[in-house]
Amino acid sequence: MLKAVRKGAKMYVIDPRRTTSAQWADVWLGLDVGTDIILANAMGREIIAAGLTNARFIEHATSGFEAYKKFVEKFTLERAERETGVPAEVIRQTAHAYARAEHAELCWTLGITEHHNAVDNVLALINLALLTGHVGRYASGINPLRGQNNVQGGGDMGALPDRLPGFQHVENDELRGKFERAWGAKIDPKRGLRLSEMFDAMERGELTALYVMGENPVDSEADRHRARKLLGGLGFMVVQDMFYTETAALADVILPAAAGWCESEGTVTSSERRVQRVRAAVPPPPGVRDDVEIIFDLARRLGHDWGKPNSEGLWNELRQLSPIHGGMSYRRLEELGGIQWPCYDETHPGEIYLHGRLWATPLIGPRAPFSAVEFAPPKDALDAEYPMRLTTGRRLDSYNTGVQSGRYSSPLRQEEALELCPEDGARYNVREGEKVRVSSRRGSVIAPVRFDSGLRPGLAFLTFHAHDQVATNDLTIDAIDPKSGTAEFKATAIRIEKCQEN
Amino acid sequence: MSESAQAPSPLIPLPRGPVPQAPARARAMIEIKMDGRTVSVPEGSTIIDAARQLGIDIPTLCFLESLTPVNVCRICVVELEGSRTLVPACSRKAEPGMVIQTDSERVRLSRRMVLEFLASSVNVSTAPMFAEYMKRYGARPERFGASPATVAQMPKIDNDLYVRDYAKCILCYKCVEACGTDAQNTFAIAVAGRGFSAHIATEYDVPLPDSACVYCGNCIGVCPTGALMFKSEYDLRLAGQWNESRQTRTDTICPYCGVGCDLTVHAQDGKIVRVTSPVDHSVTHGNLCIKGRFGWQFVEIQPAPKKS
Numbered sequence: 001m002l003k004a005v006r007k008g009a010k011m012y013v014i015d016p017r018r019t020t021s022a023q024w025a026d027v028w029l030g031l032d033v034g035t036d037i038i039l040a041n042a043m044g045r046e047i048i049a050a051g052l053t054n055a056r057f058i059e060h061a062t063s064g065f066e067a068y069k070k071f072v073e074k075f076t077l078e079r080a081e082r083e084t085g086v087p088a089e090v091i092r093q094t095a096h097a098y099a100r101a102e103h104a105e106l107c108w109t110l111g112i113t114e115h116h117n118a119v120d121n122v123l124a125l126i127n128l129a130l131l132t133g134h135v136g137r138y139a140s141g142i143n144p145l146r147g148q149n150n151v152q153g154g155g156d157m158g159a160l161p162d163r164l165p166g167f168q169h170v171e172n173d174e175l176r177g178k179f180e181r182a183w184g185a186k187i188d189p190k191r192g193l194r195l196s197e198m199f200d201a202m203e204r205g206e207l208t209a210l211y212v213m214g215e216n217p218v219d220s221e222a223d224r225h226r227a228r229k230l231l232g233g234l235g236f237m238v239v240q241d242m243f244y245t246e247t248a249a250l251a252d253v254i255l256p257a258a259a260g261w262c263e264s265e266g267t268v269t270s271s272e273r274r275v276q277r278v279r280a281a282v283p284p285p286p287g288v289r290d291d292v293e294i295i296f297d298l299a300r301r302l303g304h305d306w307g308k309p310n311s312e313g314l315w316n317e318l319r320q321l322s323p324i325h326g327g328m329s330y331r332r333l334e335e336l337g338g339i340q341w342p343c344y345d346e347t348h349p350g351e352i353y354l355h356g357r358l359w360a361t362p363l364i365g366p367r368a369p370f371s372a373v374e375f376a377p378p379k380d381a382l383d384a385e386y387p388m389r390l391t392t393g394r395r396l397d398s399y400n401t402g403v404q405s406g407r408y409s410s411p412l413r414q415e416e417a418l419e420l421c422p423e424d425g426a427r428y429n430v431r432e433g434e435k436v437r438v439s440s441r442r443g444s445v446i447a448p449v450r451f452d453s454g455l456r457p458g459l460a461f462l463t464f465h466a467h468d469q470v471a472t473n474d475l476t477i478d479a480i481d482p483k484s485g486t487a488e489f490k491a492t493a494i495r496i497e498k499c500q501e502n
Numbered sequence: 503m504s505e506s507a508q509a510p511s512p513l514i515p516l517p518r519g520p521v522p523q524a525p526a527r528a529r530a531m532i533e534i535k536m537d538g539r540t541v542s543v544p545e546g547s548t549i550i551d552a553a554r555q556l557g558i559d560i561p562t563l564c565f566l567e568s569l570t571p572v573n574v575c576r577i578c579v580v581e582l583e584g585s586r587t588l589v590p591a592c593s594r595k596a597e598p599g600m601v602i603q604t605d606s607e608r609v610r611l612s613r614r615m616v617l618e619f620l621a622s623s624v625n626v627s628t629a630p631m632f633a634e635y636m637k638r639y640g641a642r643p644e645r646f647g648a649s650p651a652t653v654a655q656m657p658k659i660d661n662d663l664y665v666r667d668y669a670k671c672i673l674c675y676k677c678v679e680a681c682g683t684d685a686q687n688t689f690a691i692a693v694a695g696r697g698f699s700a701h702i703a704t705e706y707d708v709p710l711p712d713s714a715c716v717y718c719g720n721c722i723g724v725c726p727t728g729a730l731m732f733k734s735e736y737d738l739r740l741a742g743q744w745n746e747s748r749q750t751r752t753d754t755i756c757p758y759c760g761v762g763c764d765l766t767v768h769a770q771d772g773k774i775v776r777v778t779s780p781v782d783h784s785v786t787h788g789n790l791c792i793k794g795r796f797g798w799q800f801v802e803i804q805p806a807p808k809k810s
Contacts (some may be wrong), residue, residue: 002687024687138524146760162512169513243800253614260773261757262767268755269761274785279754281767282801318699323515337784338762342518349521357519365517366510396716397792399758405793407800409662411711412792 001107001113010101012094015111016391018454031096032458033389034115034378034491035084040124041375043095045072047131052099054133061358064370071372073417083375089308097331099132103139109147110393114490116379119483123371130368136355146271147394149261153269153468156325156341157318162191166322182321191362194485196478199230208235213291214257218246219401222487223442224473240294243403246467257291258284264291265311267333269341271353275328276338324378378491379479388424390460393471398465399477406466416469418496419452419461425451435499438462440492443474445497460494534600549580549591553653558604561613561635563620564674565592568787572675577616577635580604600616610639615639617750622650624809625669627641628728628739635787651698657736659708663717666702667735670729673700677721677730690715719795723778723788732776732796743747745770753780756794761786763794 022028058065076420077088110122129135129142158165168175201207221227239251263284269275292309312330324342339350357364395414399405430449447470464472479488529544543552553560564575571593579588585599596787622643657667690713693705704713722730738744749770758764764783768776781788
């Protein structure tokens with residue numbers, strides 16, 4: 001992004017915190033946590049009112065424009081200023097700049113998706129891309145930036161409750177039948193449960209056995225008390241992981257797994273849909289085995305001998321079953337330094353962007369729909385008892401629950417602390433380093449205070465990198481987006497009290 | 503136009519569209535003569551690009567494909583017909599009709615001088631290409647006498663990730679560029695001082711942990727002499743255990759975020775000793791962040807189970 005800024009691109013950063021990215025931006029829109037839909041809808045209204053839509057694209061490739069136009073009428077710039085905290089003129093400028101740009105991209109991370117209305121947030125942004133035609137063209141588009149090296153690949157390979165590999169829906173009889181024939185086995189024709197739904201099923205006593213691979217839900221789930229209680233109450237839990245995590249500590253069986261990126265062979269898929277080879281550089285420690293070997297052994301014990309695992313063989317089986325991966329032989333992946341799906345056959349170069357079909361004449365496939373998305377504030381409302389907004393996030397040198405990143409000596413790493421703006425520090429009469437009790441409607445933790453002038457009064461920040469220091473997810477709310485299953489990590493109502501022991 | 507905004511069904515795969523193309527700009531070809539041979543390169547190419555096309559090896563120190571040329575080391579100079587001075591091949595663009603000598607006596611003398619000045623004042627023992635260049639050009643740094651002025655000094659060890667041994671620094675500026683506008687945009691280091699006192703410094707020469715450094719290590723990735731070195735490598739060398747003949751290099755992908763940076767894992771006797779990234783990879787051109795470059799130690803270390 002800075003490369004683009006250096007070449008003259010304008011950067012608008014929309015973030016409650018004045019982050020390092022915001023400091024590089026031409027304009028920073030410091031909106032209130034959870035008001036993204038108001039901002040997006042107001043931008044949409046302004047783009048329409050100023051006559052800056054791409055009328056040809058809307059006519060050619062979208063549906064529902066008139067309904068959208070009518071719906072966003074109530075999202076005036078004045079209302080947006082009142083409810084987001086961003087000056088109306090700045091919203092207007094941003095809307096105009098986005099609509100007038102020859103090429104523009106909307107990029108986002110968890111600030112959009114870790115909300116109880118995550119999908120609605122995304123739909124509100126898609127509306128803007130459809131209004132302006134900033135989609136399906138080179139250097140224009142909508143781009144969720146992935147936070148993990150293979151979170152894209154996991155979904156692509158069918159680690160989703162309703163999809164088989166290659167995003168083929170399990171409830172489509174024809175697609176499921178293809179897999180059943182190839183595997184010689186019946187597949188449940190109904191979608192499975194999302195992670196958040198699994199916790200509800202545990203609560204109802206319907207889910208009693210769990211096999212956890214490479215995840216640490218005891219620390220990573222919102223409302224950690226509930227997560228720990230439910231996982232601890234399972235009849236049986238297997239944890240397959242390279243670390244002895246807090247979750248592994250609750251397991252009945254632990255299967256020590258090799259490091260996928262340097263102790264085994266295979267592929268991962270990056271944020272830009274690029275499938276890339278990972279290779280074994282070192283042998284795993286004694287007693288530790290490759291994930292696939294463990295699964296093959298498990299299958300053998302269950303009466304299915306799949307032979308000896310071979311990563312290229314497994315990949316070629318996937319290529320047979322998933323059309324979007326069909327052309328990605330190991331040889332081509334090496335030669336091209338990775339290929340972006342879809343790549344249907346060995347003459348296909350892969351695709352550097354998606355949705356180009358929307359510009360084809362005549363239009364290929366269905367129209368892209370506008371969505372009228374209503375605003376709904378964060379579930380954990382502020383009141384006199386819990387007057388501060390806590391938002392959570394990551395730090396540069398750390399990663400998720402810290403089991404992986406906590407083991408190198410980073411000169412940047414500081415003790416986990418509740419970050420406040422200096423004004424709030426004065427308001428609560430606390431100095432940097434002093435300890436405060438932070439309480440939410442679910443739990444409370446003690447944390448030292450650190451000042452960050454990038455925060456605004458009323459906004460506090462914590463990470464969940466070091467739960468042994470500050471158990472941030474004791475505070476967060478597991479208000480789940482019904483459409484995506486994501487919890488609202490970004491918006492917790494808290495109260496701050498100075499500790500007596502200071 | 504339909505007014506009912508009906509979302510496409512997730513059950514039905516979307517049809518294939520046209521294969522997207524990145525816009526390609528057609529570039530005119532330029533013909534030049536090099537060492538008596540004719541070569542044709544796209545407009546905007548440098549002399550070094552043309553040389554590589556002919557398989558001519560021009561030595562470089564301060565040049566790297568991913569950085570803006572700064573023309574400071576002068577080892578890549580070539581003789582250009584009609585030019586009073588030698589010209590740097592790394593940055594001079596090819597122009598139609600150029601006639602170039604890449605290995606004339608004047609060129610060889612100039613390169614020899616550069617190598618002698620550097621090798622007499624700087625510790626080049628861990629600069630992989632130096633010995634070969636010195637042999638190729640017959641450089642004799644010892645001709646400046648037994649005690650020439652040097653930049654000898656103690657290595658700066660102020661963090662656990664990398665060591666800065668400026669006794670090995672040839673002031674090629676690559677680290678400054680990688681820290682600045684060419685990659686990281688952090689600007690933790692710059693060249694301070696003048697003449698022989700010029701040196702790479704943080705602001706007010708503060709230790710790294712007090713500087714703006716974010717430990718991406720992109721400076722280490724571009725350092726041509728080993729002045730910037732992974733602490734893991736430095737410690738092994740100090741203990742006399744660094745042995746590249748027992749090392750393997752394996753390309754894989756970073757285990758952290760979704761960018762997909764290519765990593766080259768250097769392992770000695772089955773243990774990771776350092777992680778680098780190939781400059782020619784399309785994803786990040788050799789640039790990494792602190793996690794990718796230094797965050798691999800979890801593979802080696804398994805602390806005792808934590809009590810909860």
